[in-house]
Structures are given as structure tokens and as C-alpha cells.
Amino acid sequence: MTRSTEGVRADYLWDAGQSRSIAEALDPVLAEIREVLGADAAMVVYRPNPAAGDARVLAASTAREVDPLLPNEPLVFGDVLPRHRPQVLVDLDVASTVRELRLRLHSAVTVPWRDAFGAGTVIVGNLARPLPPASERQLQARCTRRVSAAVRCGRREGGRRMGADLRAALSEVADATASSDDAGSALAAILVSARDLFGSEVAYLSLPEYDTETFTFDQVLGIRTAQFRHLRIDLGQGLGGLARSVQRPVRSLDYASDARLHAAPVAETVREGIVSAMAAPLLLDEQVKAVLYIGDRHLHPFSQTDEDLLGEFAGYATLGLKRRAVEQHRSAVVARQERERLAFAVHDNVVRRLLEIGFEAEAAAQRGDEDLRLRMAVIGSAAEQCMDALRGQLTMLTGEHRPRRAAQVLEEITDVQRATGVRRTSELVGARSDDLVAGAVADALVRIGQEALVNAEIHSGCAHEHVVLDLTAGSAALTVEDDGCGLDADALDRVLVGASPHLGVRGMRATATRAGGHLTVGPSPRGGLALRATIPT
Structure with a gap:
């Protein structure tokens, strides 16, 4: 050379x-x-x-x-x-x-x-x-x-800069690999170093799922949408599938219109906002064990030089990886993703139905005679207890009190099943998407946020819901607004009383209180209600 x-x-x-x-x-x-x-x-x-x-x-x-x-x-x-x-x-x-x-x-x-x-x-x-x-x-x-x-x-x-930057990136990866036998930590170091080497907005890593044909995303930096994070990429599909097929780095300056890419997930990539990207296979014993991606949400004319540099980085970065450790990490990732898929499916279907049962029982109790009111109160209480027990099991299934990145917390909130015709938007304030949120705080925010969204859809007839997660040094504030029918002054007063008869508000307030925080409900600038939960961190 x-x-x-x-x-x-x-x-x-x-x-x-x-x-x-x-x-x-x-x-x-x-x-x-x-x-x-x-x-x-x-x-x-x-x-x-x-x-x-x-x-x-x-x-x-x-x-x-x-x-x-x-x-x-x-x-x-x-x-x-x-x-x-x-x-x-x-x-x-x-x-x-x-x-x-x-x-x-x-x-x-x-x-x-x-x-x-x-x-x-x-x-x-x-x-x-x-x-x-x-x-x-x-x-x-x-x-x-x-x-x-x-x-x-x-x-x-x-x-001179390229040589210095490459040496610094590889030094960071070598330090992470030498200090731990944990393949997950080593792969995370590779991901961060690659992003910093190219100054890219996003970076992500895919691993094989149950076979060598289908890869699924494991670690991500800067990714905002659940649809993109949950993609499965087959051999030859999209940019990563092409990199695996040719076993060398590939680049795409405009992903959405790149005719070389077969069956590419264009809709998900455009929704994520990624315009330009590169992908490089990570090879161990001449087998592709992972695919490393970097990308930007603006046109970045990557050159052949950039492609070669990414390939050289990927080649050197894998030298310290141990095949057995990578296989064990892959198995753990697949098991975790399967548990998360099961938990999300159960929450979207069973928990939502229990919440609807509780709401209907409350409404019927207010209209019926004394005997019917008592029976409906029992039904509503049973639904609420079932939800609490089921949510506890789902938390354990997905990793109890597991710290999550801020973007992932927002993603889990907005991932809850939505009613037909309802649009959701979200924004993160006061933090980077990669900043970590403590496990107990993240659990409380996700539960409150999901219940607020479902509650708004069932009761308000809204067409748009907006979620804001505001992280500061001392607290996490979650605001959920809708453009629905809202509540008149008397109804809002009843919701705001300490012992609210409203099942959804009662559950959200209890969750906030258990986490050391508080919940407020008021009119929204969008015309409906604005619910705000503040939890100390």
C-alpha cells in the first residue's frame, strides 16, 4: 500500500x-x-x-x-x-x-x-x-x-487530521475492549467512535437475529422513530443488506432515490429524516457479525475516501472483539427484543381494553341504581387492579427500572396503540436524545404518558396529540396535550380533587406520587386538555 x-x-x-x-x-x-x-x-x-x-x-x-x-x-x-x-x-x-x-x-x-x-x-x-x-x-x-x-x-x-482522528477513534475502541469482556460495551464504543470520527448526526448498529439472513438494530444514537428502530434488514436489502452482500463499506448520498438499493425501507428512513448514510460490515473470522451505520439528516456528499476510511476503522475496530462474546451478546439482544415485542403487544391490546372496561364501568355506575352502581364499582376496581398487576409483570419482562435514553423514553410513550385517524407528535427539550433517564423515572414517565394518550383518545375525540419531555438537572416534566373537546369548569374541578373518581387520572396521579412527583391537569392551548407530570430525578 x-x-x-x-x-x-x-x-x-x-x-x-x-x-x-x-x-x-x-x-x-x-x-x-x-x-x-x-x-x-x-x-x-x-x-x-x-x-x-x-x-x-x-x-x-x-x-x-x-x-x-x-x-x-x-x-x-x-x-x-x-x-x-x-x-x-x-x-x-x-x-x-x-x-x-x-x-x-x-x-x-x-x-x-x-x-x-x-x-x-x-x-x-x-x-x-x-x-x-x-x-x-x-x-x-x-x-x-x-x-x-x-x-x-x-x-x-x-x-494529518484524518490520521489523528482515526488513531484517536481506534484508541477509544481499544480501551473499551481491553477494559471489559462485555461485547455490548465494545460495540457501543465502536458506535460512538464512528459517529465522532465522521461528525455524523446518527449512528446505529445491527446484529443477526435468529439466523444470518435477517439483521435487527441493537444500539442506536440519535434515532427518533420507533418504526426505524424496529426495522429488520434481510441480506441484500437496503444499504446495510448491500454492505453485507459485498462485504465492504457502501455509501448513499441520497438514500430515498438511490436506485442501487433493493427493497430499501425508504418510508421509514425518510420519516426518520436520514438523507445520506454509509454502512460497513464488522467481520469476525470472515463472517459478518454486525453492520455499522452512520448518517446525517442533511445532504452529506460522502466520498470514496470516506467509504475507505470507514472500512479501515471497521477493520481495526473488530480486532479486539471475541467471537464467543459477540455471540452471547447477540443471543441476549434477541431475547430482550422478543420480550419487548411481547410486552408491547400485551400492553397495546390487554391493558388498553382493561382501561376501556374501567371507563365504561365508571360511566355506567354514574347512571344506574344503587345495586348496579356497586356492581360497576367492583368491575372498575377489578380492572384497575388487573392493570396494576399486569403492568408490574410487563416492567419485569422488559427489564425493571432499566435506564433508557431520553429518545427511547419518548418513543415508548408514543408507541402505544393509537386510535384510527389520530396524529401524534413529540419533542424532546433540555436534553440530547442520548442522555440517560433513571429506570424508575423512565418507568413512571412511560406509564403516565401512555395512559394519558389512551385516555385522551377514548374521552376527548381528539385528532392530534402532542407529547413534550422536558429534562432538567433536577426533574423530568412530561406534558401531553390534545385538541379534543376538553372539560367544562365543573368537570375539571371534579378531576382535580385529591380523590378523583376518574380512573385514568387516578392511576396517573398514583404513579406520579409513587415516583415522588405530582400531576396537574388543565386546559390546553390546542383546545383540549393538557396533562403535566413532574418527577424529580
Whole structure:
């Protein structure tokens, strides 16, 4: 393998990978050129050796009214760019291949240049007016040496950064692997280090389920939606399935429109907001034991360099993993996920029906004679006791008082079965999605939140429910609002009394009290009710 004097692979150097070092070195040069020539846009594009595929943006400077181009973004041009001499082009079309972005430069000057890694072109132009006379000579004089010098400087700095970042990431993984035989901790360290290495918004890891064909997500960072987190990916399916099939890293700049991806979970990925992603298989004894993903909720033009860097990281990161420990962790993950699926299914069906029985018993007791009232009170009390007992067993089944990430708490709340036609939205305030919530607090928040949502759907006839989880240093506050019919003043007073006859409020208040907190109910700005539970952490 050829190596540069900086100790970084030479084929990493043409674009300096994800470090943006070349763009940072070129930005002031292009800004000055654009100012001197009074141009709307100035860019440097590049094709590495061997010249194949689309040209890539190394850097760009544009006027405010022009859509910005991104480092490493692939472009196509309406005319063939000159290879040997500067040239003036008229009506030059510039288009991105990964998004709806198109420029037409009415007048453009192009200056080609070459180096050891490939061929580049400096392009300066205006959208609607000609460039001033002598622009061609001025641009050639300014960019011949300065552009190539800036690119060399950026490559050196980028190579240095990449080498340092890779060594730091692998050191973190090695420390986690050496200090524990727990495969789950080692895989978590790999996930965090990969996310930090690329500065990505999300990272997630999939493991084989019962066979080697179907993989399911185990650990996730920054993931918000339950639908995405519960995906199962078959061999060859989507980005991760493709990475497993070819047993090397793959990238997708625009996941939703990537024609290479077979049976990809596009709807779930779009709902999660992920636009660009990469996936790399983690190999042990030449077998894929996991798939590592990183991604962003904006267009991130990952390059071949990024793909190679992820592959090198994945290869080194797995050296300390022990096959037996990974298998044991996989078995534990599968068992836990099966328990969670069973618990969620039971809660969505049985607990909800018990809650409805309790509500109906309460309503009938208020209308009937004394004998019927007593019988209905017994039915309602039995339903409430069954719910408490069943919820206790479900908590044990899924891991009693298990700490959860803040995003997972919000996900468990909104995961409860919803009525047809009801829309749910949620937001996390005061914390990152990866911040941990203590087990007892998380249990109380989930129970209160789920019951509040079901209660609103049964009683209010709402069409929209909104959940807010606000975490501070000393407390966790959960607010559930709806746009339903609400309650008049007398009914609200009855709900707010200490010994509320309302089954749902009574249960939620008891849960909050047991956790050391309190519950309030009042009118919602959305027109219905707003329920707020505050629990000390």
C-alpha cells in the first residue's frame, strides 16, 4: 500500500476526506477571485486519477442568491470542460447529481490544472451578465499557483487530521475492549467512535437475529422513530443488506432515490429524516457479525475516501472483539427484543381494553341504581387492579427500572396503540436524545404518558396529540396535550380533587406520587386538555 510522508494512505489525499481541509484552504482564495472579477460564483472541481465518474466540488464561493455547493458534491456540466488551456464558455450548465440544484452561468471562465492525484478546473462566472474584459488573463494569473498551493496545503492538513482522528477513534475502541469482556460495551464504543470520527448526526448498529439472513438494530444514537428502530434488514436489502452482500463499506448520498438499493425501507428512513448514510460490515473470522451505520439528516456528499476510511476503522475496530462474546451478546439482544415485542403487544391490546372496561364501568355506575352502581364499582376496581398487576409483570419482562435514553423514553410513550385517524407528535427539550433517564423515572414517565394518550383518545375525540419531555438537572416534566373537546369548569374541578373518581387520572396521579412527583391537569392551548407530570430525578 502506498503511503504519503504524513503516514496516511495516498488515495485518501485527493479530497482530504471528510475533514473539509481543502475547502477551508481554498475558501479565501475563491472569495478574493470572485470579488476581483465581480463574479456570482467561483468553484474548484476535481476528477481524481483515473479520471472516471463525475467531477467533485473541492470548494465553492457563491453570491447570496446562488444556492451553495457542498465540498465533495458530484457535478455534471452541459459542456466539456477544457483540459489544457483556459477557455471562455457561454451558458454553461452546472448540475448536482444528488439533488435538485442547477446553475446556468451566462458567462464563465475556466482554467484547467493538474497534479499527481488528478485533474482540476477553476470555474468563475456570472448568472446574467458577461465577465469584464481580461477576466481570462486575470484568473489564470491568480489561480495558477495559488489554487494548487491551497489544495496542497489542504491535503497535508486533511491527511494529518484524518490520521489523528482515526488513531484517536481506534484508541477509544481499544480501551473499551481491553477494559471489559462485555461485547455490548465494545460495540457501543465502536458506535460512538464512528459517529465522532465522521461528525455524523446518527449512528446505529445491527446484529443477526435468529439466523444470518435477517439483521435487527441493537444500539442506536440519535434515532427518533420507533418504526426505524424496529426495522429488520434481510441480506441484500437496503444499504446495510448491500454492505453485507459485498462485504465492504457502501455509501448513499441520497438514500430515498438511490436506485442501487433493493427493497430499501425508504418510508421509514425518510420519516426518520436520514438523507445520506454509509454502512460497513464488522467481520469476525470472515463472517459478518454486525453492520455499522452512520448518517446525517442533511445532504452529506460522502466520498470514496470516506467509504475507505470507514472500512479501515471497521477493520481495526473488530480486532479486539471475541467471537464467543459477540455471540452471547447477540443471543441476549434477541431475547430482550422478543420480550419487548411481547410486552408491547400485551400492553397495546390487554391493558388498553382493561382501561376501556374501567371507563365504561365508571360511566355506567354514574347512571344506574344503587345495586348496579356497586356492581360497576367492583368491575372498575377489578380492572384497575388487573392493570396494576399486569403492568408490574410487563416492567419485569422488559427489564425493571432499566435506564433508557431520553429518545427511547419518548418513543415508548408514543408507541402505544393509537386510535384510527389520530396524529401524534413529540419533542424532546433540555436534553440530547442520548442522555440517560433513571429506570424508575423512565418507568413512571412511560406509564403516565401512555395512559394519558389512551385516555385522551377514548374521552376527548381528539385528532392530534402532542407529547413534550422536558429534562432538567433536577426533574423530568412530561406534558401531553390534545385538541379534543376538553372539560367544562365543573368537570375539571371534579378531576382535580385529591380523590378523583376518574380512573385514568387516578392511576396517573398514583404513579406520579409513587415516583415522588405530582400531576396537574388543565386546559390546553390546542383546545383540549393538557396533562403535566413532574418527577424529580
